[in-house]
Amino acid sequence: MAPRPTRPALGARYDRRRAGVVERAARVFAERGYAETSVAELAEQLGLAAGALYHYFEGKEALLIAICDELTVPLLEPARALLDADRDPEATLRGLLRAWVGHVAEHRDHLRVFTQVRHVVDHGEEWRAVRRGRKDFERLLDEALARLAEGGQLALDPGLARSALLGMVNHTAQWYRPRGRFSPEEIADGYATTVLVAGRD
Amino acid sequence: MAPRPTRPALGARYDRRRAGVVERAARVFAERGYAETSVAELAEQLGLAAGALYHYFEGKEALLIAICDELTVPLLEPARALLDADRDPEATLRGLLRAWVGHVAEHRDHLRVFTQVRHVVDHGEEWRAVRRGRKDFERLLDEALARLAEGGQLALDPGLARSALLGMVNHTAQWYRPRGRFSPEEIADGYATTVLVAGRD
């Protein structure tokens, strides 16, 4: 793996290329499977030689980690901001769901890859950061649900609501299509309805 | 792969051993990953020699198919019976969810393996039966939801409710523990609450 170039023009180019590889590799892995896609196949799909990948990543697994990193890291800050804004609990949950579902919709390939390799994530040492990100997000979700439960606005036990939401939102990556019947906002609002007592007609 | 023995005593033994391998392999694959577990490793975990697996299965993938087959096949008949009983739609959905969640709880290892390899299932020829089973079950779920929607008893669009339920129930395999906070029945009832208008206080 080459170090990031010091010269500014090449540094920027390096970042762009690397990010592009992550993005497009996510698609390839999501469709063909991470384990089932050889580095040679992947490189061919990306229009690169096999060895070129090692210019940007230490190895195949490092690329996988980069893919999974995009799932939580960019979501944490907006989520925290929503909780800190301290609006009424119902609006907070709806906002959180919109941000979350929107992010899943944008990164559904990444999430489909994560789903394939979740068991690897749970064990490896180099996966600590990924685990941490997921744990942090789940804590924020728990906090939002706890506030709702306090006000009696939750239709379920908070622990069950948490698992239900994690399940339905993550599963969204398996079926969501950009120009499908539902927009990410409609999906998020629908999911909100499932756990809230109010807002159903 | 050896043919099933013709002699009755050995035939029964063959069935038992084969089923035992499927069951225990599901656990090993769920924890270590299907692709990440070599046949040698698996055999060691099962207390067998590597070659012995080929006595019962054509290969590693045939074993995987056998694991995934147990996910829908035994669920279809009870589900169909529930729909045919033609009780009120709400009771039908609750019954369906109890059967479904119960089955997931019993076969959570199998489901965790399926989740890893779903992309393989979607493409291969030899996976047709597995795909068919899943499609059949989803049709039954759709029917149960359509009946509810007709009576205005559904809190969400039926299509969204379907995806939400598929997500939360399948995700249950990732966190359910036999002596955990919730019984399969409590989980199923909680999930029912998420999509129904009634039954929340």
Place this chain on the structure above:
DNA sequence: TAGTCTACCGAACGAGCGTTCAATATTCGA
């Protein structure tokens, strides 16, 4: 109990994998 069918073993094999690296092409900045 003899004979045949069945179960299992485990070393060996070829294929395909992820990775390396010397060579070459390209790009940027002084």
Place this chain on the structure above:
DNA sequence: TCGAATATTGAACGCTCGTTCGGTAGACTA
């Protein structure tokens, strides 16, 4: 524009994988 830094190539390597198969032990039935 020239030279150093960077980008990419692709053949080669060592290794692990799934699978095979001849051999042996065990089990059933006639």
